[in-house]
């Protein structure tokens with residue numbers, strides 16, 4: 001297939017490109033900024049979008065989004081334009097061409113009050129980011145009933161460097177700070193490796209899957225525990241890292257436990273992710289500030 005990957009320079013998109021490079025697919029890489037080998041386009045602008053739509057693709061893997069919940073909460077119109085309108089326009093183009101559409105979504109479409117969540121559960125987001133992603137899912141499926149929607153939990157990866165992976169970067173910064181720091185120990189996370197998401201997408205495309213799929217790790221953890229685990233794997237002191245046991249006050253509310261039930265994709269033969277600590281042990285040599 002000729003696959004247009006939007007957000008190809010991003011945390012997830014870059015690992016999708018890397019994974020698909022070893023397959024038979026031809027990849028067209030889109031990013032916002034100019035980069036060699038990429039088609040730069042602002043997908044919130046009609047003429048840029050048309051430039052992408054005119055290319056020779058028969059599948060779109062749409063990863064681009066405003067993904068920071070606090071920014072989305074504050075800049076709602078920008079979040080809507082990127083997360084909903086651009087996704088809808090790309091899905092419309094795919095539908096007109098009868099091409100496959102793959103949309104990356106999030107566990108934040110759920111409130112976190114009633115985990116674990118199955119693919120059939122009704123989204124009930126508690127922040128604007130989650131609202132935009134749930135709305136985009138609906139519009140994509142209305143236009144492309146054979147689309148793949150992949151909802152993922154908090155991502156980590158190293159392909160584009162440490163800074164591009166907020167979970168890893170904030171942990172390393174906290175460890176390196178050596179001053180007492182309180183880190184959230186209330187919100188439950190199931191961090192999933194971007195390489196595993198790329199492998200899952202490749203798997204779903206190969207079996208011609210249709211519909212919504214969940215992917216997260218089976219690690220039930222918190223940002224505090226993640227930071228302690230990373231410090232221990234790097235052999236660094238973390239006695240200055242303390243648990244914050246009250247819910248942090250942020251512009252956007254976070255689901256307390258948006259655990260995704262992933263039994264659907266496992267039942268098709270896709271394997272469970274490596275535990276977080278095992279994966280970090282494998283990639284930790286690439287951690288550079």
Ligand SMILES: NC(=O)c1ccc[n+]([C@@H]2O[C@H](COP(=O)([O-])OP(=O)(O)OC[C@H]3O[C@@H](n4cnc5c(N)ncnc54)[C@H](OP(=O)(O)O)[C@@H]3O)[C@@H](O)[C@H]2O)c1
Nearest residue numbers: 007009010011012031032033042043063064065106154155
């Ligand atoms: N990160 C997470 O923890 C997480 C968790 C759950 C779900 N997700 C979902 O996973 C997907 C990928 O997230 P990510 O973390 O990989 O994102 P990311 O690292 O922030 O990457 C965003 C990508 O989108 C591009 N982009 C931004 N604005 C654009 C615009 N106006 N027009 C065209 N391209 C634009 C960026 O290009 P430049 O690099 O050129 O700026 C970059 O390639 C998103 O759909 C997100 O909702 C993420």
